[in-house]
Amino acid sequence: xxxxIITVPMKRANRVEPMLYPVDGNKAIEYEKPxxxxxxxxxxxxxxxxxxxxxxxxxxxxxxxxxxxxxxxFMAEIETINLEAKAVLSYDTVEIEFLPTKQTYNKLLTDxxxxxxxxxxxxxxxxxxxxxxxxxxxxxxxxxxxxxEAIVQYIVYGKAEFNPKTxxxxxxxxxxxxxxxxxxxxxxxxGTSDAETASKMLHDxxxx
Numbered sequence: 001x002x003x004x005i006i007t008v009p010m011k012r013a014n015r016v017e018p019m020l021y022p023v024d025g026n027k028a029i030e031y032e033k034p035x036x037x038x039x040x041x042x043x044x045x046x047x048x049x050x051x052x053x054x055x056x057x058x059x060x061x062x063x064x065x066x067x068x069x070x071x072x073x074f075m076a077e078i079e080t081i082n083l084e085a086k087a088v089l090s091y092d093t094v095e096i097e098f099l100p101t102k103q104t105y106n107k108l109l110t111d112x113x114x115x116x117x118x119x120x121x122x123x124x125x126x127x128x129x130x131x132x133x134x135x136x137x138x139x140x141x142x143x144x145x146x147x148x149e150a151i152v153q154y155i156v157y158g159k160a161e162f163n164p165k166t167x168x169x170x171x172x173x174x175x176x177x178x179x180x181x182x183x184x185x186x187x188x189x190x191g192t193s194d195a196e197t198a199s200k201m202l203h204d205x206x207x208x
Contacts, residue, residue: 004056023176
């Protein structure tokens with residue numbers, strides 16, 4: 001089963017416009033049409049008829065958050081894409097507060113881990129969401145890989161720049177940052193190594 005993890009933006013929904021995301025690197029994730037949620041373009045290429053795909057939205061709740069509207073827009077987008085693919089989509093959410101506290105990220109890790117089934121293929125989009133959240137996501141992915149036989153296939157990040165004069169989004173680009181997660185895993189395995197061996201392992205990783 002494919003499980004898709006998406007961090008939903010808090011910012012005003014009218015600022016999350018469809019964009020064409022060129023890809024720097026792995027062209028397998030490039031999509032030829034504009035999308036609001038970058039990973040929806042990847043799903044358009046990999047979803048199969050009658051395949052079960054579970055989409056989990058990470059919602060950051062706050063007084064000025066527009067997560068709910070942004071999630072609805074993301075869902076409408078993937079539903080339109082799925083008219084051709086005809087996969088069987090299901091949806092879930094994990095809600096966290098806009099507070100970088102231990103309690104917040106414990107909730108994110110445990111709730112998300114509980115919602116990812118055994119043997120899942122994980123696809124994640126961390127374009128939106130606040131910075132400390134990403135560390136908790138990596139911890140959750142590591143947990144389900146270790147104890148639920150899951151496997152992380154893609155983690156993507158859509159970069160864009162905001163022009164303060166025109167108030168337009170410019171220079172969008174989509175990056176496959178799955179290797180960053182693999183580095184996170186590697187660091188967790190070299191604790192018993194001596195400094196020379198650990199340094200060589202890191203050198204070999206970046207030489208790939």
